[in-house]
Amino acid sequence: MLLKIKKRSDVCSSEITPEPVYHERRRFIQQTGRFALAGLGLALAGCSQEGEAVSKSPRIDSIPSPEGPDWLKQKVAGFKPKVYTTTESFTPYKDVTTYNNFYEFGTGKGDPASNAHTLITDPWSVVIEGEVAKPGRYSLEDILKPHTMEERIYRLRCVEAWSMVIPWIGIPLAEILKRFEPTSKARFVEFTTLYDPEQMSGQKASFGSLDWPYVESLRIDEAMNPLTLMATGLYGDVLPNQNGAPFRLVVPWKYGFKSIKSIVKIRLTEQQPKTTWETLAPEEYGFYANVNPTVDHPRWSQKHERRLPGTLLSPNRIKTRLFNGYAEEVADLYKGIDLSRFY
Numbered sequence: 001m002l003l004k005i006k007k008r009s010d011v012c013s014s015e016i017t018p019e020p021v022y023h024e025r026r027r028f029i030q031q032t033g034r035f036a037l038a039g040l041g042l043a044l045a046g047c048s049q050e051g052e053a054v055s056k057s058p059r060i061d062s063i064p065s066p067e068g069p070d071w072l073k074q075k076v077a078g079f080k081p082k083v084y085t086t087t088e089s090f091t092p093y094k095d096v097t098t099y100n101n102f103y104e105f106g107t108g109k110g111d112p113a114s115n116a117h118t119l120i121t122d123p124w125s126v127v128i129e130g131e132v133a134k135p136g137r138y139s140l141e142d143i144l145k146p147h148t149m150e151e152r153i154y155r156l157r158c159v160e161a162w163s164m165v166i167p168w169i170g171i172p173l174a175e176i177l178k179r180f181e182p183t184s185k186a187r188f189v190e191f192t193t194l195y196d197p198e199q200m201s202g203q204k205a206s207f208g209s210l211d212w213p214y215v216e217s218l219r220i221d222e223a224m225n226p227l228t229l230m231a232t233g234l235y236g237d238v239l240p241n242q243n244g245a246p247f248r249l250v251v252p253w254k255y256g257f258k259s260i261k262s263i264v265k266i267r268l269t270e271q272q273p274k275t276t277w278e279t280l281a282p283e284e285y286g287f288y289a290n291v292n293p294t295v296d297h298p299r300w301s302q303k304h305e306r307r308l309p310g311t312l313l314s315p316n317r318i319k320t321r322l323f324n325g326y327a328e329e330v331a332d333l334y335k336g337i338d339l340s341r342f343y
């Protein structure tokens, strides 16, 4: 058997220790002064590619349709097809729904698919607050009612250097926000995921976990960009829980961690909010998180990505593009900004 000696850039996601575990471990190591363990810890995380390899199968119709209320299923089914598309192949449904990051249900890629059935997504309401003329708690049905769902086929590039192509169904965030009438002071939009350890088992973890609830944020002009989507479905159906049901953000030119799931609060603010990953490790995860092959993560290269599905022998390695290939639509937002400082 031929064994390839891996370059630093040939990172696989299982080599990347789940972030909170890494940082918790680092805090522990620093506290105890056992610095030598850091390298050992990373090496021990290993790379079990066989277990991680994702299936090549296309959309399997025998996979049961995700649960969701009838009104939402009907709403999603009425989508306008291919409002935004690509010539690239879609990542198969099975991979999109079984290889996930949703730390509220565990840090393993398969944990959300195994554990997220405990999330109750109906009824669901979202609090809209801060710098808006019409604050309040709104049912998801009322939020979605006046809008027509759109299919948007976007690339999703994770900061861990894997990527997918996903046919989302949703509504541009700008259309939703306008209805709540942002004030002239609204400069940022903050999003918060549900906090309920009874439903989200990962929130009970006391070691190697994030500070809950998960919070993300965009500048108001990023939020208003026509590409920014509030998704309620994928592959023509409602979102499976593991993909952030019933209501999640999708920002295709930014690393996937900006695309926060299962949102219960949207707050418009004058000051830049503190976000989960930036707070955990500011030297590794910036507020902007724009996909950028010229700015490496301190622990791995961002020049390439593994387009899923792939296997150990055929990792499907492709070049990463600036703004994940959406420069034409978003580069203007960052004119005059040093992207290596504001990463």
Ligand code: MTE
Residues within 6 Å of the ligand: 096, 099, 100, 101, 102, 103, 104, 156, 157, 158, 159, 193, 214, 242, 243, 244, 255, 256, 257, 258, 259, 260, 261, 262
């Ligand atoms: N949102 C919440 N609430 N919790 C999370 O752990 N993970 C993020 C993002 N949104 C995450 C989240 C990361 S790191 C990525 S890459 C994407 O979700 C993955 O989305 P997917 O599982 O639907 O592919």
